[in-house]
Amino acid sequence: MKLLSSAAIAALALSLATNAAAEMQRYSVIFGGKNVGHLNADIEGDRTAIDFDYKNNGRGPTMKEVLRLDAKGLPLAWDINGTTTFGSKVEEHFARQNGKATWTDATGKGAADAASAVYVAQSGSPWATGLYARAIMKTGGATITALPGGTLTLTKGETVAVNGAGGPLKVTRYDLGGIETTPDTVLLDDKGELFASVSPRQVIVRAGYEDEAERLKTLAAQWSTDRFVAINKKVAHRYPGMVRIRNVRVFDAKTGTVGAPASVLVSGNKIVGVEPLTQKGATGEVVIDGAGGTVIPGLYEMHAHTGQEGALLNLVAGVTTMRDMGNDNAVLDKLIERIDGGVIAGPRIVRAGFIEGKSQFSANNGILVNSEAEAVAAVRWYADHGGYWGVKSYNSMNPAWIPALVKEAHARGLKVAGHVPAFATADQMIEAGFDEMTHINQFMLQWVIKPTEDTRTLFRLTALKRLPALDLNSERVQHTMGLVTARKTPIDVTLGIHENLLLNRDGQMAPGAADYFDHLPIGTQRGLKQAWIDTSAPGDDAAYRGAYDKIVATVRMLNDRGAMIVPGTDTGGSFTFHRELELYQQVGMTPAQILTRATWDMAKYLGQDATLGSVETGKLADFFLVPGDPTKDMKAIKRIAMVVKDGTFYYPAEVYPEFGIKPFAPAPVVSGAR
Numbered sequence: 001m002k003l004l005s006s007a008a009i010a011a012l013a014l015s016l017a018t019n020a021a022a023e024m025q026r027y028s029v030i031f032g033g034k035n036v037g038h039l040n041a042d043i044e045g046d047r048t049a050i051d052f053d054y055k056n057n058g059r060g061p062t063m064k065e066v067l068r069l070d071a072k073g074l075p076l077a078w079d080i081n082g083t084t085t086f087g088s089k090v091e092e093h094f095a096r097q098n099g100k101a102t103w104t105d106a107t108g109k110g111a112a113d114a115a116s117a118v119y120v121a122q123s124g125s126p127w128a129t130g131l132y133a134r135a136i137m138k139t140g141g142a143t144i145t146a147l148p149g150g151t152l153t154l155t156k157g158e159t160v161a162v163n164g165a166g167g168p169l170k171v172t173r174y175d176l177g178g179i180e181t182t183p184d185t186v187l188l189d190d191k192g193e194l195f196a197s198v199s200p201r202q203v204i205v206r207a208g209y210e211d212e213a214e215r216l217k218t219l220a221a222q223w224s225t226d227r228f229v230a231i232n233k234k235v236a237h238r239y240p241g242m243v244r245i246r247n248v249r250v251f252d253a254k255t256g257t258v259g260a261p262a263s264v265l266v267s268g269n270k271i272v273g274v275e276p277l278t279q280k281g282a283t284g285e286v287v288i289d290g291a292g293g294t295v296i297p298g299l300y301e302m303h304a305h306t307g308q309e310g311a312l313l314n315l316v317a318g319v320t321t322m323r324d325m326g327n328d329n330a331v332l333d334k335l336i337e338r339i340d341g342g343v344i345a346g347p348r349i350v351r352a353g354f355i356e357g358k359s360q361f362s363a364n365n366g367i368l369v370n371s372e373a374e375a376v377a378a379v380r381w382y383a384d385h386g387g388y389w390g391v392k393s394y395n396s397m398n399p400a401w402i403p404a405l406v407k408e409a410h411a412r413g414l415k416v417a418g419h420v421p422a423f424a425t426a427d428q429m430i431e432a433g434f435d436e437m438t439h440i441n442q443f444m445l446q447w448v449i450k451p452t453e454d455t456r457t458l459f460r461l462t463a464l465k466r467l468p469a470l471d472l473n474s475e476r477v478q479h480t481m482g483l484v485t486a487r488k489t490p491i492d493v494t495l496g497i498h499e500n501l502l503l504n505r506d507g508q509m510a511p512g513a514a515d516y517f518d519h520l521p522i523g524t525q526r527g528l529k530q531a532w533i534d535t536s537a538p539g540d541d542a543a544y545r546g547a548y549d550k551i552v553a554t555v556r557m558l559n560d561r562g563a564m565i566v567p568g569t570d571t572g573g574s575f576t577f578h579r580e581l582e583l584y585q586q587v588g589m590t591p592a593q594i595l596t597r598a599t600w601d602m603a604k605y606l607g608q609d610a611t612l613g614s615v616e617t618g619k620l621a622d623f624f625l626v627p628g629d630p631t632k633d634m635k636a637i638k639r640i641a642m643v644v645k646d647g648t649f650y651y652p653a654e655v656y657p658e659f660g661i662k663p664f665a666p667a668p669v670v671s672g673a674r
Contacts, residue, residue: 032364130194165208248290269647303568311346390415468546
């Protein structure tokens with residue numbers, strides 16, 4: 001079967017769109033209450049042409065698709081061309097003929113016998129979720145075999161009444177699982193056609209019904225909550241009385257050493273003792289066999305933008321505290337309320353209030369401002385509401401507003417961190433009083449770009465290919481290094497996201513995913529074999545690889561000069577947080593130093609060291625257990641057997657199957673539990 005070129009796809013899409021007989025389905029992409037793009041589907045007979053494009057925070061996917069379906073609603077041919085969120089090129093093709101399926105995606109070529117299986121597109125738009133749902137419904141069952149692998153499962157939910165330009169409608173919720181770690185939720189009309197794709201963060205809704213987007217987002221959040229409430233009831237273990245975790249060695253985060261075999265005692269939400277292993281317990285204790293493993297204080301993920309899934313997956317990865325660096329304020333309020341109330345599971349959350357300038361490139365989170373007065377008012381809002389560690393300034397802020405923002409924040413007891421505003425420099429932000437710099441690329445760009453170049457777009461990433469020519473011993477670089485050391489300005493480097501950005505290539509497993517790739521659902525695995533950026537131009541592949549090397553060298557220089565490297569990811573944490581910590585070995589830190597940085601140092605940094613950051617009598621019971629010794633092998637933190645947060649016990653082996661993830665370590669043996 002002949003594959004369509006990108007030009008042919010565009011031509012066919014235009015032909016269908018201009019044919020009066022074609023059915024035209026139009027959708028708006030809503031993020032942060034703002035219309036940021038579109039999804040258009042033009043259907044004529046068995047052919048559908050799709051145009052999907054949205055931009056939030058100066059980036060987003062641009063895709064053209066043409067597909068042809070059989071009578072069962074299964075794809076016979078599917079061609080997808082375009083660019084991903086960060087700009088990598090997409091050339092995906094699928095064909096099925098005489099029961100034989102062949103495809104090409106970012107992971108490479110594949111083939112299978114597939115008379116009744118549905119192909120799941122790697123780069124398909126959310127319109128495809130409705131296609132998969134209809135295909136399952138046509139089978140009369142609730143599942144269908146998927147290609148390249150796995151099984152899709154469809155669960156029917158409630159019916160929702162909606163109103164809009166097309167009149168009142170009744171639409172039905174369906175959850176489609178089996179692709180990623182969390183099901184996709186769609187609303188279908190009475191004809192089975194897509195009405196909306198919904199999540200707690202973003203809604204793609206039929207044109208004319210945009211006024212329903214906020215309500216649908218709220219419903220999606222509630223449906224998600226219901227799922228995580230049910231999971232929490234199954235996996236959260238709250239033991240009455242004393243719990244003795246026997247035969248463990250405790251990592252002392254203050255000294256970076258591992259102690260002799262001991263028992264850790266927990267009662268309620270407190271650590272009530274660390275006793276020699278020879279000391280016997282009392283009758284009636286719950287006893288957990290640590291099997292000679294290591295107990296480590298809970299980790300601090302310092303660059304999160306979290307939701308309910310991320311909260312739980314971070315928790316079972318040993319992250320018991322995370323700093324959220326920008327979110328929908330109302331959504332985050334609810335998330336924290338549910339976690340703190342024990343309704344769902346997640347880390348303790350420290351908040352940074354997000355402040356962004358209004359522009360066509362704005363990130364639609366937190367509070368958007370259009371003047372210095374509004375920026376100061378936003379700081380006051382966060383201070384008045386309480387519970388915020390500080391504020392985070394973003395790319396579209398006017399640099400001239402920053403001194404007033406910093407002054408107000410400091411007067412109200414808030415820290416200031418953030419991106420470097422477009423047309424400004426990291427030096428200027430440090431001199432203006434930033435308490436912390438965010439992202440190593442934001443810190444380094446000033447050395448390789450012109451003052452007139454706009455970093456509100458993907459340019460702030462693609463410009464990194466200029467880094468290989470940079471001399472780190474040059475006067476300009478050393479001036480910045482001097483500022484950092486003189487002012488003791490911490491840097492949230494997010495090294496792992498730069499590894500993904502600069503080193504991931506189509507068809508190759510992401511370098512940082514080697515230790516968890518095989519444990520993940522197939523859809524997630526495919527994503528980990530896809531490039532983030534376009535490296536097709538001559539010299540770009542080598543330039544981006546060289547850029548990563550220069551970034552590592554810069555972070556090493558910062559570490560050598562005593563700069564505080566703040567551990568955070570901006571990639572969702574969990575497995576990628578483990579990778580972030582692992583990468584710090586490349587910049588000269590030992591495993592013990594890294595663990596101390598991610599525990600005790602961050603507890604002190606956030607002012608929580610009186611109750612958290614170490615495993616000591618009288619402190620809150622936040623720690624995790626691994627079978628090995630991570631001071632000798634950092635990879636040991638990836639094999640977690642147990643996590644304790646606020647005295648509640650979680651066993652990742654019980655949690656991961658809820659996400660289609662194969663566990664990394666068995667749960668410890670527990671005796672005496674009632």
